[in-house]
Amino acid sequence: MEESIKVIISGGGTGGHIFPAVSIANAIKAQHPDARILFVGAEGRMEMQRVPAAGYDIIGLPVAGFDRKNLWKNVGVILKLIRSQIKARKVIKEFRPDVAVGVGGYASGPTLKVAGAMGIPTLIQEQNSYAGVTNKLLAKQARKICVAYEGMERFFDKDKIILTGNPVRQGLLNPAISREDAIRSFGLDPQKKTVLLVGGSLGARTLNNCVMQGLDKIKQSGVQFIWQTGKIYIDEARAAVARAGEMPMLYVSDFISDMATAYRAADLVISRAGAGSISELCLLAKPVILVPSPNVAEDHQTKNALALVNKNAALYVKDAEAGGRLLDTAIETVQQAGTLNELSTNIARLAFKDSANIIADEVYKLAVNYKKEHGR
Numbered sequence: 483m484e485e486s487i488k489v490i491i492s493g494g495g496t497g498g499h500i501f502p503a504v505s506i507a508n509a510i511k512a513q514h515p516d517a518r519i520l521f522v523g524a525e526g527r528m529e530m531q532r533v534p535a536a537g538y539d540i541i542g543l544p545v546a547g548f549d550r551k552n553l554w555k556n557v558g559v560i561l562k563l564i565r566s567q568i569k570a571r572k573v574i575k576e577f578r579p580d581v582a583v584g585v586g587g588y589a590s591g592p593t594l595k596v597a598g599a600m601g602i603p604t605l606i607q608e609q610n611s612y613a614g615v616t617n618k619l620l621a622k623q624a625r626k627i628c629v630a631y632e633g634m635e636r637f638f639d640k641d642k643i644i645l646t647g648n649p650v651r652q653g654l655l656n657p658a659i660s661r662e663d664a665i666r667s668f669g670l671d672p673q674k675k676t677v678l679l680v681g682g683s684l685g686a687r688t689l690n691n692c693v694m695q696g697l698d699k700i701k702q703s704g705v706q707f708i709w710q711t712g713k714i715y716i717d718e719a720r721a722a723v724a725r726a727g728e729m730p731m732l733y734v735s736d737f738i739s740d741m742a743t744a745y746r747a748a749d750l751v752i753s754r755a756g757a758g759s760i761s762e763l764c765l766l767a768k769p770v771i772l773v774p775s776p777n778v779a780e781d782h783q784t785k786n787a788l789a790l791v792n793k794n795a796a797l798y799v800k801d802a803e804a805g806g807r808l809l810d811t812a813i814e815t816v817q818q819a820g821t822l823n824e825l826s827t828n829i830a831r832l833a834f835k836d837s838a839n840i841i842a843d844e845v846y847k848l849a850v851n852y853k854k855e856h857g858r
């Protein structure tokens with residue numbers, strides 16, 4: 483008989499952690515409509531809006547990240563961590579989950595640590611080709627570790643690892659809209675080549691500077707751009723565009739909710755090398771120029787990017803060189819049909835097609851075993 487299970491999913495901070503979490507939740511619900519799912523996030527972070535928007539309940543912990551530069555500031559962080567563990571314990575006692583899933587980011591630390599200590603099976607999902615600190619700490623207790631890159635036995639016990647790929651939002655695949663309509667929906671011209679420029683879920687200063695300094699070049703290029711700036715950069719970006727005068731070939735926004743349409747519109751993408759973005763680009767076979775962020779732990783975006791670049795599946799521009807050549811490379815490449823085709827064929831080979839369902843299966847198995855063992 484079908485068992486109804488209760489699942490806690492925890493983590494967040496950026497889209498790269500939140501969207502895989504939502505995708506896993508959707509897959510669990512699709513397979514087991516009776517399943518009850520509760521998210522645990524970090525107060526004030528992006529998940530507190532995005533998760534309810536996806537239709538799930540979320541509870542926030544007062545957790546914050548360690549300040550690696552000013553160590554003395556971490557006294558407050560440790561107090562918050564203790565308060566978070568106390569709250570996580572209360573949430574777990576009340577909800578009584580059969581399994582806890584961690585997707586990385588601040589909240590998953592206290593939640594999975596407490597869940598594991600209470601004997602609840604835990605599963606972690608590591609999006610990147612280099613394991614994050616939180617996931618490394620949680621790995622010892624975890625029963626299963628779902629990863630997206632080969633070679634992760636450098637960080638984790640190989641018997642626990644399952645190579646699943648990163649789950650992407652279900653709505654991103656097979657969009658019904660045509661390329662032409664997608665381009666029109668951004669107020670652009672379907673006759674022209676279109677470049678989508680995304681700086682990850684929070685935006686990227688380097689990419690934004692390239693556009694702001696290259697507005698004249700864009701005007702004269704014959705190519706059009708969909709430009710996502712990130713929330714904190716949007717005012718500066720709009721002011722620069724206003725100063726540049728009429729720019730019908732440029733659409734600018736802080737955040738694109740409908741990424742399916744944006745990808746559909748794009749002949750070429752310029753992107754940071756966040757793991758979630760890369761998984762989407764693989765599944766949608768999109769030609770891309772990757773500009774890894776140098777500001778992330780252990781430089782993991784460069785490692786994510788090189789996994790593709792070494793297979794001729796993406797072009798690569800270093801952050802430090804972007805100012806000098808990113809726009810020129812994009813404007814040239816988007817007009818070379820042969821290069822675009824080759825990049826598209828090669829990147830598609832790296833796609834993992836069914837990640838969310840495979841992870842949902844593992845979550846279900848852990849939960850059902852736990853219920854059996856505990857007579858629930």
Ligand SMILES: CC(=O)N[C@H]1[C@@H](OP(=O)(O)OP(=O)(O)OC[C@H]2O[C@@H](n3ccc(=O)[nH]c3=O)[C@H](O)[C@@H]2O)O[C@H](CO)[C@@H](O)[C@@H]1O
Binds near residue numbers: 754
């Ligand atoms: C600065 C930082 O810490 N970045 C990390 C963060 O990236 P970040 O949050 O940028 O994550 P990803 O590139 O993994 O994913 C971004 C997600 O946001 C979506 N999106 C983006 C822009 C937009 O306007 N609308 C939108 O919906 C994308 O479609 C994608 O689903 O988590 C990733 C996964 O652990 C890491 O690899 C990144 O290094």
